[in-house]
Amino acid sequence: MAKEITPRTQDYAQWYNDLVLRAGLADYSAVRGCMIIKPYGFAIWERIRDALDGMFKETGHSNAYFPLFIPKSFFSREATHVDGFAKECAIVTHYRLRNGKDGGIEVDPEARLDEELIVRPTSETIIWNTYRDWIQSYRDLPLLINQWANVVRWEMRTRLFLRTTEFLWQEGHTAHATAEEAVEETRKMLEVYDRFAREWMSLPVIKGVKTEKERFAGAIDTYCIETLMQDGKALQAGTSHFLGQNFAKAFDVQFTGVDGEREFVWATSWGVSTRLMGALVMAHSDDDGLVLPPRLAPIQVTIIPIYKGSESQTALREAGARLEQELRSAGVRVQFDHDDNHRAGYKFAESELKGIPIRLALGMRDLEQGTIEVVRRDTREKMLMQQADLAPKIIHLLEAIQVNIYQKALDFRNENMHRADSWEEFERLLDRGGGFISAHWDGTSETEELIKERTKATIRCIPLDNPVESGHCILTGAPSRQRVLFARAY
RNA sequence: CGGGAUGUAGCGCAGCCCGGUAGCGCGCUUCGUUCGGGACGAAGAGGCCGCUGGUUCGAACCCAGUCAUCCCGACCA
Structure with missing residues (x-):
């Protein structure tokens, strides 16, 4: 069985850490609170990102990119907003190093910035400062922009993916002519998050509104999707804010309406972050490793050959490669794990650790009988299938797994x-x-x-x-x- | 940022109390034998003991500082 993973019942927090590290999702880095997202983890994030990005485009949004640094003065314009973020900002004060006396390197005191720069904890201020120049008329509205970026929030206590000092996210920032339209946008994006969570992450979520205390700093209303982890703790998986005219007023963003009247624009912002990775891990996985929903799994199917004598290697390679090709042509993300360095048992355990939804095992017996062993990660169920016309059956099974882990998570939530x-x-x-x-x-x-x-x-x-x-x-x-x-x- | 714990080979650890120049398991490299649930044998490689300073003839070991990680609080997505 899986080694070096603490069982959930023994220590849930440790189980989570073990899983993230052992499955190769992320690693600690040399910088406090900052993590390295490893290739396998990033591959999952890329799938999350691409799926969401497609949904944003479908709903009329365009991507743009705003600076990492925000002049300090921008930050102080929206009072509630400052209060919310002041205590967790990284600040750039200098722009040059020089050689120190002891042979090391030191900050050049001569190179102090006239105005310090804040490393963005979120981009409302710099974006609204820009929107002032972009918006003049009702014809410029709505303005529907999203950006994929990194942000920094100087947290006291961090946890891989769930809360890191630097994290990746997307932040949508939209401007509208009316409050109704902005509220509608806020709700619409909440729906997008809800649909994404359910359909891609197999994660049932509850849509709701935050209380005043839990509201985003600077928002009129904060909507959220809340989800339940296996240890009975809730996790906020995404937020969507109706910002009213707060930022428009702070940055003087006005437009001329059809009637010729000048009015402040109405705003929304909405985001999800790499925290979703944490939610994904904690929602579905077990003591042997990750359980990934097929739509987000970088590898959906792994084919593992079971050799017997060197002659069989050639035959199994050919058969495996043929199956791999067949599945790939059918649009399945498949890997043929023919690496001879490990035996089949090792690869089985490894594929479970990585949460690969379907494992196919192919041995000489299968070659003789035209069969293949199919094992699904979510239920551990083993099936013997005919190799003939395998792809449609696999695609069907992937869909069934996607649905099953959603149902499992939903049942768990309902029970709790x-x-x-x-x-x-x-x-x-x-x-x-x-x-x-x-x-x-x-x-x-x-x-x-x-x-x-x-x-x-x-x-x-x-x-x-x-x-x-x-x-x-x-x-x-x-x-x-x-x-x-x-x-x-x- | 407070309290506790930890840091020795890629990973997991022993050695530290009682100072004398580093060891085990896994992994890695090469070769061979294997292969239906984490294979076996043989031969190898790999460490200024987190970092900096101090004590000492001599420091992984004693002392101080510092950095990082984990757990528990306060803060937060």
Whole structure:
């Protein structure tokens, strides 16, 4: 069985780290809090990126690129925004090094910048400073831009993919003529994220609105998709913000309407990051390795030959290569693992570690009988199939796996979706494996904060399809109109 | 940023208490035999012991600082 992976039940956090490292997704780097995304991990990210990018283009967005550095003065224009990010910014103060006295290298004190540059923690400010020049008339709207970029947030505590100092993401920044249109855009992109999570990542998510306390700094409303990990903790997988006219006012971005009146434009921003990689790992994987949804798996099928004597190698190579070609022609991402350095058993374990959805094993017995052993990663189910007309069966199986791991994750979430009607019940549920807890809340930030202090649980969101239901706040007993979703979160 | 732990070959570790110039397993290289769930044998290569400074005739070992990682808090996507 898999070696060097801590079982989930023993230490979930360690299991996650072991998996990320052993499966070759990422590595620690020489820089605190910053990770190296390794080729296999990056290949998954590329698939995430390409799929999302296609969805953004379909919904009318164009990519652009804005600078990594933001003048400090830009940052201070939107007050709430500064407050939100001030404590986690990296700042560039100098632009030159020189040789030090002791033979080392030091910062040249002569080369101090007149105005310091902030390494972007997010790009609203520099983008809105630019939009001022791009937008004059209603004819320039809507402006639908996305950028794929790295950002830096100086976090106290980091974890591979889930929270790193530097991370990769996409940030959409749009400008609209009306509030309604901007809200619609915010919701539309939330739908895109929802669909992406379900269809590509096999990840069931809950769409909702953040409370004031959890809202993005500078936003009027923050929408989110929240998902549940196997340890019962919630993880925010994506956000979409309705920014109102906050940034337009801060950067004086106005347009002339059809009626000739000048008005501030309405804004949205939305993003998902490499954190999705963490969600992907934690949602589906097991003690033997990753379990990847076929649509995101860099390798969907691996063919492993089982030799017996040197003559069989030639025959198996030919048969394997033929199958590889057949599957590749059918659009399957396939690898023929004919490397003679390892035996089949090793390759089996390795393919499980890497989360390859389907493993095909081909031995002499199969050559004689025209069969092939097919093993799916998600259920471990072994099947003996006929080699003839294999591709359509494999494609069908890949689709079944995609659906199955979604269903499995959905079942898990449903099993861990609780309702609490009293404080005792609320605490008991949190102590018994967590999950989402739907409970009444009096709507105040004070109560929200108190609950967090006492239980570490936060309000993940107010679900979009939330029914109106009168009740009483689980903490204060004050009247409440609806339940909200609590959970301990990443 | 506080509390705790760790850092010795690519990986996992022993050696440190009691200072005398480094070892085990896996992996790697070569050759051979193997091959239906992490093969076996033989021969090799690989380390200024995280880094910097101090104590000492002599430091992986003792002391100080520093950097990094992990766990627990405060902060957050």
